[in-house]
Amino acid sequence: MSTKEIIRQFDPVKDNLLNILHALQNSHPQNYLTEEALEETARYLKLTKAAVFGVAGYYSMFSLRPRGRFIVRVCISPVCEVMKIHALLPVIEEELGVSTGETTKNGLFTLETAECLGQCQEAPSMMINDKVYNNLSGERIREIFSEIRSQNS
Numbered sequence: 001m002s003t004k005e006i007i008r009q010f011d012p013v014k015d016n017l018l019n020i021l022h023a024l025q026n027s028h029p030q031n032y033l034t035e036e037a038l039e040e041t042a043r044y045l046k047l048t049k050a051a052v053f054g055v056a057g058y059y060s061m062f063s064l065r066p067r068g069r070f071i072v073r074v075c076i077s078p079v080c081e082v083m084k085i086h087a088l089l090p091v092i093e094e095e096l097g098v099s100t101g102e103t104t105k106n107g108l109f110t111l112e113t114a115e116c117l118g119q120c121q122e123a124p125s126m127m128i129n130d131k132v133y134n135n136l137s138g139e140r141i142r143e144i145f146s147e148i149r150s151q152n153s
């Protein structure tokens with residue numbers, strides 16, 4: 001589907017801005033919002049470019065830079081901290097071969113940190129795209145990535 005077709009699935013009202021940005025980002029193979037997509041959205045909603053770029057830049061869930069096919073979001077909020085996520089983050093970095101904020105060379109994974117994922121009772125937690133993974137341990141982390149790699153090689 002083209003950028004225009006994605007945008008036109010929504011009514012041209014300002015309240016749809018976040019929904020449109022989500023749809024555009026999710027449809028891009030590199031999981032980000034292109035300048036062209038933001039400009040097209042501004043035209044469609046009759047907003048200024050600055051307003052649309054401002055919203056896209058404000059929310060951490062949106063990216064203006066190319067990212068991996070899988071966005072790994074590791075929760076670093078208090079309950080996950082207590083459950084020792086700080087000891088698991090280096091395991092994830094080592095497993096992926098990148099530091100937080102980076103994308104793997106093969107374009108498969110981008111590693112990010114996130115605020116509470118709403119999974120505190122089963123912390124420590126992370127999300128990979130829309131899927132939540134709880135009760136993480138080093139072994140579980142290696143299993144998760146090995147499974148994703150085997151399904152996407």
Ligand code: FES
Binds near residue numbers: 075076116123
């Ligand atoms: S603090 Fe990590 S899921 Fe709530």
